[in-house]
Amino acid sequence: MNEIVLPDPPWTVAALSALAHEHRLAAFRLLIEAGPAGLNAGELANSIALAPSSLTFHLQALLHAGLITQRRASRHVIYAADFAAMNGLIGYLVQNCCGRDVGCTPACNPIPDTRRWEQKSA
Amino acid sequence: MNEIVLPDPPWTVAALSALAHEHRLAAFRLLIEAGPAGLNAGELANSIALAPSSLTFHLQALLHAGLITQRRASRHVIYAADFAAMNGLIGYLVQNCCGRDVGCTPACNPIPDTRRWEQKSA
């Protein structure tokens, strides 16, 4: 079983900042919903009703925090949620910002009923 | 058993913003560590090495988000973490930003081995 490596505070601040905005939180939720397949920039801009250049700005923040990934597919650039990273953020919050009697540690996973969350080992 | 009422996105953004800063995250972690007894403004300003007026500024953000409470004790103003609120934030993240296969829902609690977290019913 893999050790769970908790992120450091600077990363945590970056990750929290990345989610701490109406449009970015909306984008991230859409990507979570979309699962590993992800969504392209156009679909996101359309769903959130934001100028393409503004959306790019926000996606950079999520990318920089490592909460989403980016890949190219022909003319499209596809973004997808990084479930392991979100796992790490929640793990940090639970262990550092939630008191000591927590009861359990949740694990994010895109696929129902399949337990295969990898944790990056340092 | 009380229903767990999830916070709405605007509150979530406020709460994430409140935590998304080096000094505020540090302050909040100190308050979590301190438990219900809390810490006064001076102790916090001292620990974080921040001008009193700057600290107040940050505590307002945490207060506004409902993540901490404020009470007066003689000359001191004592701040304490609101565990139920943090519970709500983590609950929101787990349920909305973490995929569907989560496995469990953590519950924040200041006192080890005592299960008495109240949830505000709407």
Add this chain to the structure above:
DNA sequence: ACGATTATTCGATAAATATCGAATAATCGT
């Protein structure tokens, strides 16, 4: 009541964030 202690409010200022349109880059179809 008065000086000392503790904390907040108030200005002023510097820095970071968010927004958009126009220009540029990358890729596709044909």
Add this chain to the structure above:
DNA sequence: ACGATTATTCGATATTTATCGAATAATCGT
């Protein structure tokens, strides 16, 4: 190779955030 599609970068600008010292408020001891 060329026009069309998709997305990012670049400027410009408005707003918000963060910081601190000085002034104000609240409370304590005596």
